[in-house]
Amino acid sequence: MARSAAARARPAPATPRPRPRAKARSKPAPRRRVAGGVVWIAVVAVLLAGVVALNVAVLRLNVRMDNLGSERARLRADNAQLSSEIASRAASGRIVTLASGRLGLEPAGPENGTYVDLRR
Numbered sequence: 179m180a181r182s183a184a185a186r187a188r189p190a191p192a193t194p195r196p197r198p199r200a201k202a203r204s205k206p207a208p209r210r211r212v213a214g215g216v217v218w219i220a221v222v223a224v225l226l227a228g229v230v231a232l233n234v235a236v237l238r239l240n241v242r243m244d245n246l247g248s249e250r251a252r253l254r255a256d257n258a259q260l261s262s263e264i265a266s267r268a269a270s271g272r273i274v275t276l277a278s279g280r281l282g283l284e285p286a287g288p289e290n291g292t293y294v295d296l297r298r
Contacts, residue, residue: 277283
């Protein structure tokens with residue numbers, strides 16, 4: 179029995195397990211990586227070109243709006259000047275002076291007027 183106890187105490191010699199074979203990894207084709215990178219670069223370049231084109235369009239619109247704003251201000255100033263000229267030329271004192279000086283006309287008094295009675 180002593181032997182059987184000693185045999186039990188000792189571990190049995192380990193049998194070497196067969197190692198699983200490593201799967202052969204196939205490396206991804208480098209062309210595929212390069213082609214994917216080129217595609218991404220092209221996509222980013224197109225997006226950046228779109229952003230630049232959009233910014234140029236906005237800049238052109240801003241320049242046009244600035245030109246139209248300055249033209250609008252100039253036209254308002256011209257309209258104000260023309261309104262002032264119309265008001266000064268339509269002044270009754272000026273018209274009376276021109277009528278009496280150039281045409282020899284005099285303002286009519288109340289005694290020179292006649293009234294027509296339209297009642298029947």
